[in-house]
Amino acid sequence: MLSDELKAQIRDSFIALKSDMSDFNVRPSQNKMIAEISKTLCGDYPDSNKILCVEAPTGTGKTFAYLLSGIAIAKANKKKLIVSSANVALQEQLLLKDIPEAQKYCQVDFEYALVKGRSRYVCIRNLINLCEDSATDSSLFDSSLLFDEPPGKYQLEEMAELLEDYSAKKWNGEIDDLMRAPDHTIWQKINCNRFTCTAKSCEFYQDCAFFKARKQITKADVIVANHDLVLADLATGNTVLPDVDESIFIFDEAHHLSSKALSHFSLSTGTEFIKTSIRQAKGVSDQMCKLTEQDLPDINIKQIDDYLSDLSTLLKTLDFDEDIYLFDQGMVDQPIKDISKNLFISISNIQNKFCALRESWADYLKIKVIDKSIGDPINTASGECEQHLSSIVELLSSFLKSDDSTQSPHSRWIEKNTLANKKTNYSLYSAQTDISGNLDALIWSKATGVILTSATLSSLGSFDRLNKQLGLKKPENQYLRLPSPFEFDQVDFIIAKFKSNPTQVFEHTKEVASQLLKRLNAQEGSLVLFASNKQMQMVADMVESKLDCDLFIQGEYPKKTILEKHMTLRKQGQGSIIFGLDSFAEGVDLKGDNLTHVVIVKLRFSVPTSPIDKTLADYLQSQNRNPFMEISLPDASLRLIQACGRLIRTETDTGKITIFDNRLVSKFYGKQLLAALPSYNIVVEP
Ligand SMILES: Nc1ncnc2c1ncn2[C@@H]1O[C@H](COP(=O)(O)OP(=O)(O)OP(=O)(O)O)[C@@H](O)[C@H]1O
Numbered sequence: 001m002l003s004d005e006l007k008a009q010i011r012d013s014f015i016a017l018k019s020d021m022s023d024f025n026v027r028p029s030q031n032k033m034i035a036e037i038s039k040t041l042c043g044d045y046p047d048s049n050k051i052l053c054v055e056a057p058t059g060t061g062k063t064f065a066y067l068l069s070g071i072a073i074a075k076a077n078k079k080k081l082i083v084s085s086a087n088v089a090l091q092e093q094l095l096l097k098d099i100p101e102a103q104k105y106c107q108v109d110f111e112y113a114l115v116k117g118r119s120r121y122v123c124i125r126n127l128i129n130l131c132e133d134s135a136t137d138s139s140l141f142d143s144s145l146l147f148d149e150p151p152g153k154y155q156l157e158e159m160a161e162l163l164e165d166y167s168a169k170k171w172n173g174e175i176d177d178l179m180r181a182p183d184h185t186i187w188q189k190i191n192c193n194r195f196t197c198t199a200k201s202c203e204f205y206q207d208c209a210f211f212k213a214r215k216q217i218t219k220a221d222v223i224v225a226n227h228d229l230v231l232a233d234l235a236t237g238n239t240v241l242p243d244v245d246e247s248i249f250i251f252d253e254a255h256h257l258s259s260k261a262l263s264h265f266s267l268s269t270g271t272e273f274i275k276t277s278i279r280q281a282k283g284v285s286d287q288m289c290k291l292t293e294q295d296l297p298d299i300n301i302k303q304i305d306d307y308l309s310d311l312s313t314l315l316k317t318l319d320f321d322e323d324i325y326l327f328d329q330g331m332v333d334q335p336i337k338d339i340s341k342n343l344f345i346s347i348s349n350i351q352n353k354f355c356a357l358r359e360s361w362a363d364y365l366k367i368k369v370i371d372k373s374i375g376d377p378i379n380t381a382s383g384e385c386e387q388h389l390s391s392i393v394e395l396l397s398s399f400l401k402s403d404d405s406t407q408s409p410h411s412r413w414i415e416k417n418t419l420a421n422k423k424t425n426y427s428l429y430s431a432q433t434d435i436s437g438n439l440d441a442l443i444w445s446k447a448t449g450v451i452l453t454s455a456t457l458s459s460l461g462s463f464d465r466l467n468k469q470l471g472l473k474k475p476e477n478q479y480l481r482l483p484s485p486f487e488f489d490q491v492d493f494i495i496a497k498f499k500s501n502p503t504q505v506f507e508h509t510k511e512v513a514s515q516l517l518k519r520l521n522a523q524e525g526s527l528v529l530f531a532s533n534k535q536m537q538m539v540a541d542m543v544e545s546k547l548d549c550d551l552f553i554q555g556e557y558p559k560k561t562i563l564e565k566h567m568t569l570r571k572q573g574q575g576s577i578i579f580g581l582d583s584f585a586e587g588v589d590l591k592g593d594n595l596t597h598v599v600i601v602k603l604r605f606s607v608p609t610s611p612i613d614k615t616l617a618d619y620l621q622s623q624n625r626n627p628f629m630e631i632s633l634p635d636a637s638l639r640l641i642q643a644c645g646r647l648i649r650t651e652t653d654t655g656k657i658t659i660f661d662n663r664l665v666s667k668f669y670g671k672q673l674l675a676a677l678p679s680y681n682i683v684v685e686p
């Protein structure tokens with residue numbers, strides 16, 4: 001229950017916000033959100049999980065609502081507050097702007113830290129080994145087993161410099177702090193990896209960049225993350241974030257969670273990867289057997305090569321569509337299944353032998369002292385091999401499985417590509433199209449509390465889609481839809497008179513350019529949101545020289561710089577126009593006359609292009625359901641609401657929204673999209 005002391009802490013934090021924030025306004029929805037978060041997390045709702053899905057319109061002030069309540073509750077319960085946003089840009093906004101500001105108002109002291117994935121940190125042991133190994137020229141392993149392309153002289157010099165900088169404490173070991181990131185293939189060899197890291201047994205443990213960062217996180221009360229990181233950590237065993245049952249999660253922009261989650265529960269491998277991994281496993285086994293004086297287990301490389309060659313011959317006969325061969329409803333064709341089965345049996349066998357050998361190697365190390373220059377590379381390489389073999393076996397096993405017919409199937413497909421060494425490679429993929437069960441098992445049923453929030457959590461008026469996608473069980477959770485703090489009746493939502501339909505790409509693009517020149521006011525702050533980069537660039541080429549004010553196009557500068565430049569011009573009383581894509585349609589907070597006109601060029605319907613989306617759409621169709629109505633339309637509605645939400649950010653903001661998509665009036669679904677919008681004054685141009 002919410003104790004009086006906790007209640008007072010939250011109330012006092014809010015009073016501090018009220019008195020110290022320069023342009024504070026009472027926003028009833030914000031107050032209600034604070035109250036409901038507090039009640040839910042403190043268990044004031046009997047027979048309910050501590051999970052709240054709260055939809056609060058754009059500009060409500062959700063961030064302060066969940067920070068001021070969540071921090072006090074997490075601290076009082078000795079739990080960590082994990083605040084997860086949809087992407088790195090929003091994460092930065094939290095870290096650099098919102099949380100430092102919340103610290104001024106919050107009546108409880110708290111520390112915060114940014115969490116990054118393991119792979120963003122160097123493994124100093126691996127870096128030292130790479131540098132020493134290359135310097136002595138006496139590597140234990142043939143470099144072709146370790147690298148597709150061994151590092152060149154320049155890259156080795158670069159690594160030596162990194163090592164020097166790390167030792168001299170000039171570099172903290174994070175890839176994000178480097179002016180220039182090393183090549184991906186090299187970084188993969190020297191980054192922190194849970195399969196190769198020996199943690200406390202490593203001699204560099206005390207000086208390890210990743211573990212130092214972990215200590216910071218352990219000390220912090222508030223941990224800033226993003227959805228990808230949280231999902232990746234949960235999917236791979238929760239080794240970076242604090243334990244789920246010790247944490248309260250806030251998922252901001254939670255409408256992105258389900259699509260992000262799909263990619264974290266997928267498996268992949270490739271024909272060339274299998275070849276290299278088996279050879280690497282044999283090479284490493286060789287070394288371990290020599291040192292431990294055991295017989296080398298039988299690793300039949302030729303047999304695997306033969307199976308792979310049969311697979312390639314078979315795949316050459318298939319019809320790839322843009323280099324992708326998607327199995328119908330996820331069912332792998334029988335001949336491919338047969339070869340996958342052979343591969344599965346042989347490689348699982350190798351995996352078992354390899355794991356047994358690795359265990360006996362670990363036992364051997366307990367009784368024998370081995371020179372670090374020999375032991376370390378074997379430990380690292382054997383950890384990598386185990387990781388590779390298990391990923392191959394997992395994928396092959398998924399290719400052999402039949403899906404539960406009561407659920408949507410896995411999506412399974414093969415992609416063809418040519419490697420740098422000109423060899424043809426086939427990548428095999430398997431992904432779940434329904435991750436609701438995984439999320440329930442990993443988060444909903446375990447966490448101390450969860451708040452999911454966004455301006456667009458429900459779709460077309462209900463939370464059903466969210467519940468279904470995320471595996472949330474409606475009767476057990478709290479749901480809330482809050483009204484906007486702003487008056488929208490004075491805001492015109494203009495459906496422009498347009499001759500062309502957005503599906504007539506060429507005509508539409510030309511008309512967009514000419515209409516923008518007529519409609520954009522060179523004295524104003526405007527944001528023009530496009531659905532495709534190509535159309536944005538074409539329109540920009542047509543209008544740029546004819547505009548009487550500055551135009552910023554997404555991609556020319558980082559998003560943050562574009563927003564700063566735009567605001568500087570507005571401060572000087574000059575007009576400024578931003579052309580942007582999806583990332584400018586969310587999270588952008590341009591108040592007052594920084595933004596008085598939002599133009600939406602086209603409704604953004606998601607077309608099922610990815611194999612996962614296509615499999616899901618085909619499945620729905622096979623069930624006589626309509627993927628357009630179940631997926632595309634609700635998604636388009638969310639995007640439209642988010643895009644419109646950029647305009648009104650405070651009680652005194654004014655402006656208009658113009659849309660160049662007459663399907664809102666000409667198509668049957670237009671009415672539904674309009675009904676889901678806030679109460680704008682809808683103007684249909686005659
Ligand atoms: N009570 C308040 N009075 C005035 N301004 C506020 C108040 N609460 C928050 N703000 C400001 O309002 C703006 C919007 O807040 P926030 O970014 O949390 O909105 P949001 O609800 O997450 O909207 P969106 O979904 O569009 O991002 C911010 O600039 C914030 O500083």
Ligand code: SF4
Nearest residue numbers: 123124125197202208
């Ligand atoms: S503790 Fe792990 S990540 Fe850190 S240096 Fe050692 S092996 Fe590498």
